[in-house]
Amino acid sequence: MSSSNQGIPGLPDLTHPIELLQFGNQLLKASILLVFLVIALGVAIALMSFALRRHQQENVIFLDQWVVHYSQILRGLQHLTLVLVLLVVGFFLCSTLGNRYHHWEQAKVVQVVQTVDGDKLEQAAPQVRYVIQEPFTYNNQVNGKIVKVNDTREVTRFLALAGSQIQVKLEQNTDVQGRSAVYRIDYSADYKVVNRLKDNQSFFFEAPPPDGYSLLANYKVERSGTRLEPPNPGDYGFPFRLSPGETANFRVTYQAQSGPRWVYNATGQMLTNFRLTATANFAPVEFASGIVPNEIKADGRSTKYSWIFNDNVSVKNPFGVFTNTAPIRNTGILPRLLLLAPAIFLWWILLLYLSVPMSLKNVAIASGIFFACILTLTYLARFMNPELAWTMISLIFLTLSWGLGSNRIAAIAVIICSIAGAVLPVFGLLVPFSGLTLSGAALLSAVWLAVRHWYSWYSFPLEDRVK
Numbered sequence: 001m002s003s004s005n006q007g008i009p010g011l012p013d014l015t016h017p018i019e020l021l022q023f024g025n026q027l028l029k030a031s032i033l034l035v036f037l038v039i040a041l042g043v044a045i046a047l048m049s050f051a052l053r054r055h056q057q058e059n060v061i062f063l064d065q066w067v068v069h070y071s072q073i074l075r076g077l078q079h080l081t082l083v084l085v086l087l088v089v090g091f092f093l094c095s096t097l098g099n100r101y102h103h104w105e106q107a108k109v110v111q112v113v114q115t116v117d118g119d120k121l122e123q124a125a126p127q128v129r130y131v132i133q134e135p136f137t138y139n140n141q142v143n144g145k146i147v148k149v150n151d152t153r154e155v156t157r158f159l160a161l162a163g164s165q166i167q168v169k170l171e172q173n174t175d176v177q178g179r180s181a182v183y184r185i186d187y188s189a190d191y192k193v194v195n196r197l198k199d200n201q202s203f204f205f206e207a208p209p210p211d212g213y214s215l216l217a218n219y220k221v222e223r224s225g226t227r228l229e230p231p232n233p234g235d236y237g238f239p240f241r242l243s244p245g246e247t248a249n250f251r252v253t254y255q256a257q258s259g260p261r262w263v264y265n266a267t268g269q270m271l272t273n274f275r276l277t278a279t280a281n282f283a284p285v286e287f288a289s290g291i292v293p294n295e296i297k298a299d300g301r302s303t304k305y306s307w308i309f310n311d312n313v314s315v316k317n318p319f320g321v322f323t324n325t326a327p328i329r330n331t332g333i334l335p336r337l338l339l340l341a342p343a344i345f346l347w348w349i350l351l352l353y354l355s356v357p358m359s360l361k362n363v364a365i366a367s368g369i370f371f372a373c374i375l376t377l378t379y380l381a382r383f384m385n386p387e388l389a390w391t392m393i394s395l396i397f398l399t400l401s402w403g404l405g406s407n408r409i410a411a412i413a414v415i416i417c418s419i420a421g422a423v424l425p426v427f428g429l430l431v432p433f434s435g436l437t438l439s440g441a442a443l444l445s446a447v448w449l450a451v452r453h454w455y456s457w458y459s460f461p462l463e464d465r466v467k
Contacts, residue, residue, distance in 0.1 A: 078360060079353075079358070079360065079363065082360055082363055082364065083346075083349060083363065086345075086363070086364070086367040087342055087345065087346055090341065090342045090345055090367065090370075090371050091342040093371060093375075094338040094339065094341045094342055094371075094374065095338070095339065097338050097374075097375065097378050098334075098335040098338035098339050099335075101334045101335050101338065101378055101381075102332075102335045104382065105331050105332070105334075105335075119212045119214070119258060119259035120212050120258065120259050120260075120261035120262065120263060120322075121183065121185060121210050121211070121212045121213050121256060121258030121259065121261070121262050121263075122210060122211045122212055122263050122264075122265050122318055123187065123210045123211075123262070123263070123264050123265065124208060124210070124211070124265045124267050125161070125164070125264070125265065125266050125267050125269055125271075126161070126191060126205060126206055126207035126208075126250070126252065127158050127206045127267065127269070128158060128159040128160075128161065128193050128203055128204070128205055128206075129156055129157070129158055129159075129203065129204040129206055129237065130156075130157055130158075130159060130197075130200050130202065130203045130204070131154050131155070131156055131157070131202075132154070132155055132157055132200065133152045133153070133154060133155075134152060134153055134154075134155040135150065135151070135152050136150075136151060136152070136153055137150050137151075138151065158269075159193065159195070159196070159197070159203065160269060160270050160272065161191055161192065161193060161269065161271075161272065162192040162193060162194040162247070162272060162273065163190075163191065163192035163272065163273035163274070164189065164190075164191055164192075164271065164273070164274045164275070164276070165189065165190040165191075165275050166187075166188075166189040166190075166264070166275065166276040166277065167187075167188050167189070167277050167279075168185065168186070168187050168188075168262065168276070168277065168278040168279065168320075169185070169186040169279050169281070170183055170184070170185055170262060170278065170279065170280045170281065170282070170285075170321065171183070171184040171185075171281050171282065172184075172260065172280075172281075172282040172323060181259075181260040181323050182214075182257055182258070182259070182260070183256075183257065183258050183259065183260060183261075183262060184255070184256075184257055185254075185255065185256045185257070185258065185262060186255055187210075187252070187253060187254050187255070187256065188251070188252070188253045189251070189252045189253075190249065190250070190251050191249070191250045191251075191252070192247060192248075192249055192273070193205070193242065193247065193248045193249075193250065194245070194246075194247050195242040195243060195244050195245060195246050195247075195248075196244075196245075197244060198244050199244075200244075201241050201242060201243055201244070202239065202241055203239070203240055203241070203242055204237040204238065204239050204240075205221070205223075205228075205237070205238045205239075205240060205248075205250055206236060206237045206238075207221050207236055207238070207250070207252050208236045209236065209254065210254070210256060210258075212258055212259065213256040213257065213258045214257050214258055214259075215256060215257040216254060216255075216256045217254065217255045217256070218253065218254055218255050219253075219254040220251075220252070220253050220254070221236070221238060221250065221251070221252050222250065222251040222252075222253075223238075223240065223248060223249065223250050223251075224248070224249055260322060260323040261288060261320070261321075261322040261323070262278065262320045262321055262322075263288055263289065263318035263319060263320035264276055264318060264319060264320050265318040266314070266315045266318075268314070268316075269314075270312045270313070270314055271309045271312070271313050271314070271315065272309070272310075272311065272312050272313075273309075273310060274307070274308070274309040274310075274313070275306065275307070275308050275309075276306070276307045277304060277305070277306045278304070278305045278306075278320060278321050279302060279303070279304045279305075280302065280303050280304075280305075280321050281301065281302045282301060282323075283301045283303065284323070285303050285321055285322070285323060286321065286322060287305050287319070287320070287321055288318070288319060288320045288321060288322045289317040289318055289319045289320070290317070291307065291315060291317065291319035293305040293306055293307050294306055294307060294308045295308070305321055307319065333386065333429070333430060334377075334378060334381050334386065336429060337377075337426065337429040337430065338374070338378065340429060341371075341374050341426075344421070344422060344425045344426060345367065345370050345371070345422075347421045347422075347425065347445075348366075348370065348417065348418065348421030348422040349363065349366070349367070349421075350421075351417040351420065351421040351445055351448075351449070352366065352404065352414065352417050352421075354449055354452070354453075355413045355414070355416075355417050355448070355449070355452055356404065356405060356406075356410050356413050356414055356417075357406070357410075358404075362404055365404075366401070366404060369397060369400050369401065370397075370422060373393050373394075373396070373397045374426075376389075376393055377389055377390055377393055377426075380393070386430050387427070387430050387431060390426055390427055390430060391427075394423045394426075394427070397418065397422065397423065398415055398418055398419070398423065401414050401415065401418040402414065402415060413452070416444075416448050417445075417448070419444070420441050420444040420445040420448060421441070421445060424437060424438075424440065424441035424444070425437075425438060425441050428440075428441060
């Protein structure tokens with residue numbers, strides 16, 4: 001499997017044991033450093049208390065102030081530590097989900113490509129070849145003198161086909177183990193040759209078999225109902241004689257199997273009285289090379305394409321039909337959302353801290369709700385539209401967030417914070433107008449904080465503010 005199918009390069013993935021061990025070692029080092037900082041601060045206060053033991057009154061005042069500050073620092077440090085731990089754990093969770101989802105998207109693309117990938121069968125138009133004697137002049141040296149010599153040489157010319165009537169029937173089989181879709185092709189073509197030359201009667205009808213087949217059966221070339229045998233094994237040039245103005249009819253038929261594309265190559269010839277009808281008895285199917293058919297008829301799962309050229313026309317590219325698939329759109333949206341989910345979580349938590357009293361228990365529960373909703377969105381997006389999935393999940397998210405408020409007005413504040421800090425940002429990263437939606441969420445957050453603090457929309461009781 002290629003690296004593009006294994007995840008996003010450079011991002012940690014906790015499903016990999018080595019990265020999990022590295023994360024554990026870094027977390028252990030950070031925890032030890034934090035413990036030492038807290039102990040050092042406590043030891044510093046104890047040393048100051050010991051140094052001021054002779055000045056009892058100043059010592060009591062000083063210690064009371066530092067104890068209060070120390071308790072506030074410890075309380076704030078607890079909240080900061082919890083938020084940082086949740087943020088780090090959430091980042092690794094989201095990066096792991098982003099890698100898994102990227103892997104799933106790439107595997108889906110590969111699966112779709114395999115249904116249409118494979119060799120194509122290319123049928124070349126037959127050619128009518130003849131040889132003429134063409135005079136030419138060259139210089140030669142004879143006895144030290146330059147002598148001009150007139151001679152003749154054989155030159156190969158081609159006679160244009162006077163008419164082509166081609167019928168192709170295509171069946172598709174996708175239940176082939178280890179392969180993409182396989183075409184079963186039934187080909188029959190009638191070609192008309194008219195000798196418009198005055199002095200040539202010997203020709204070769206060159207009708208090689210198609211290129212790119214995996215199986216070729218019953219390949220026959222007939223002239224007026226009589227089967228022609230190749231003069232040499234592997235030589236598909238059939239000699240015939242034709243008087244000036246005389247007409248010959250040839251028929252080429254075969255059954256073949258090939259990859260999911262069939263095209264006809266005019267080999268640079270001018271097509272006259274040409275009609276190609278390709279009937280595909282499967283769906284979805286589309287015409288190839290951008291050569292638009294003159295007629296397209298669809299009947300259930302059968303689609304008939306007809307290319308009709310009555311007068312002289314030259315077609316540069318091979319044209320035909322191929323198995324079509326619906327385009328895979330909106331890839332990479334969920335991995336991008338998952339990478340930015342920790343930042344959205346931090347945005348939401350800060351709004352909550354600036355709006356309502358938050359206890360450690362509430363912070364832990366809120367983070368669990370948020371990341372559980374992100375996890376649910378990640379897997380629901382595989383089976384349904386992500387916007388619709390987040391709309392349903394956000395209703396559950398807002399219902400659960402209501403419980404963070406200690407009363408009705410506080411619960412309304414939580415809902416406003418949840419909409420501005422979580423619901424709209426996530427939705428903005430799912431829709432095409434991400435910048436507009438995120439700008440609206442940022443404006444709503446700023447307006448809410450201004451109304452909440454500058455205009456005293458609501459003041460919480462002291463016992464609710466101290467958590």
